Amino acid sequence: MRTTLKSILRLQRLSILAVLATVLTATVGCATQGESGSPANVETGDSSRAALKVASTVSPITSLAENIGGDRIRLTGIVPEGTNSHTFEPAPSVAAILAEADLFIANGLFLEEPTIRMAEANQKEGAVHLILGPKTITEEEWVFDFSFPQDEGHPNPHLWTAPHLALRYAQHIRDELVRLDADNAAYYEENFDALAASINDLDRRVMAATETIPPVNRKLLTYHDSFPYFGPRYGFEIIGAIQPSDFTEPSAREVASLIDQVRESEVPAIFGSEVFPSPVMQQIAREGGAEFVDELRDDDLPGGPGDPEHTYMGLILEDVRIIVNALEGDPSPLEGYDPGHVFEGESGAVYPQ
Numbered sequence: 001m002r003t004t005l006k007s008i009l010r011l012q013r014l015s016i017l018a019v020l021a022t023v024l025t026a027t028v029g030c031a032t033q034g035e036s037g038s039p040a041n042v043e044t045g046d047s048s049r050a051a052l053k054v055a056s057t058v059s060p061i062t063s064l065a066e067n068i069g070g071d072r073i074r075l076t077g078i079v080p081e082g083t084n085s086h087t088f089e090p091a092p093s094v095a096a097i098l099a100e101a102d103l104f105i106a107n108g109l110f111l112e113e114p115t116i117r118m119a120e121a122n123q124k125e126g127a128v129h130l131i132l133g134p135k136t137i138t139e140e141e142w143v144f145d146f147s148f149p150q151d152e153g154h155p156n157p158h159l160w161t162a163p164h165l166a167l168r169y170a171q172h173i174r175d176e177l178v179r180l181d182a183d184n185a186a187y188y189e190e191n192f193d194a195l196a197a198s199i200n201d202l203d204r205r206v207m208a209a210t211e212t213i214p215p216v217n218r219k220l221l222t223y224h225d226s227f228p229y230f231g232p233r234y235g236f237e238i239i240g241a242i243q244p245s246d247f248t249e250p251s252a253r254e255v256a257s258l259i260d261q262v263r264e265s266e267v268p269a270i271f272g273s274e275v276f277p278s279p280v281m282q283q284i285a286r287e288g289g290a291e292f293v294d295e296l297r298d299d300d301l302p303g304g305p306g307d308p309e310h311t312y313m314g315l316i317l318e319d320v321r322i323i324v325n326a327l328e329g330d331p332s333p334l335e336g337y338d339p340g341h342v343f344e345g346e347s348g349a350v351y352p353q
């Protein structure tokens with residue numbers, strides 16, 4: 001909310017500057033008329049005027065772009081936090097943002113099809129579309145499962161919940177920013193290096209914290225199926241996901257078999273998500289003898305815009321803290337990690353809420 005207000009104020013400031021610039025140009029233009037034959041080049045002091053315009057879909061990707069682009073890009077997220085990004089349909093007004101973007105960044109792998117279609121239909125001349133998922137893993141590495149079944153052909157798109165894959169996303173974003181805005185290349189490189197150091201530190205801490213979970217408890221059963229690339233990296237067995245591919249509720253038979261699975265696995269907790277409240281999870285947990293923890297998130301950053309934890313790193317930190325605590329591990333390796341932005345100053349990035 002704070003950033004939204006801030007960005008409105010910033011927009012107002014920009015329009016005042018634009019009006020001033022017009023007045024100045026007119027005045028100076030009159031004064032110099034007949035001398036040079038062309039209007040004087042007026043410096044407005046508005047350095048953001050020429051800044052690269054970047055639009056990105058879900059907030060973890062927006063956060064990665066924000067950390068690399070810092071205050072040198074004009075960044076606008078598209079998918080509001082706390083909505084179902086898998087079924088999100090952009091409002092017609094989003095077309096104007098997409099039409100202005102020099103760089104459009106999406107996850108792909110069928111996550112944001114309507115937004116990608118709108119971006120393609122409104123793409124301005126010379127705009128670059130960076131679709132991260134297919135550049136990060138090959139088709140052989142696609143994961144299919146209950147929520148993303150192979151016969152529907154849409155792999156699980158949640159690559160970013162695995163920090164080592166998010167780092168590859170960040171590399172692709174850096175490469176495009178450097179290519180499109182060479183004047184600021186050193187700044188983007190420096191921010192990327194700091195971001196990579198932060199994500200690598202986080203990855204090591206996640207490794208250390210998850211290793212404290214008793215091996216028999218290193219099992220993930222989630223409602224929304226966000227951790228298939230995270231699980232194998234940190235030694236978790238993904239025992240299942242509950243949300244059917246059409247985002248309805250599982251059938252009575254599926255619920256019964258999940259209850260059996262939870263009972264057999266003797267896992268202490270199963271996980272829901274704030275974005276997808278599900279009454280059947282309560283039932284599966286209760287009858288399966290596990291605790292139900294409904295606080296995991298995959299694209300809704302913790303806190304609100306402007307808060308220090310409202311970053312990609314904050315998201316992973318919070319999820320891992322919840323998982324490690326619930327599965328009877330020791331989260332202390334996570335303590336002292338700073339999930340904040342790696343750059344100085346304010347980016348003005350817009351995160352719709």
Ligand SMILES: [Zn+2]
Nearest residue numbers: 158224226298
């Ligand atoms: Zn998701």
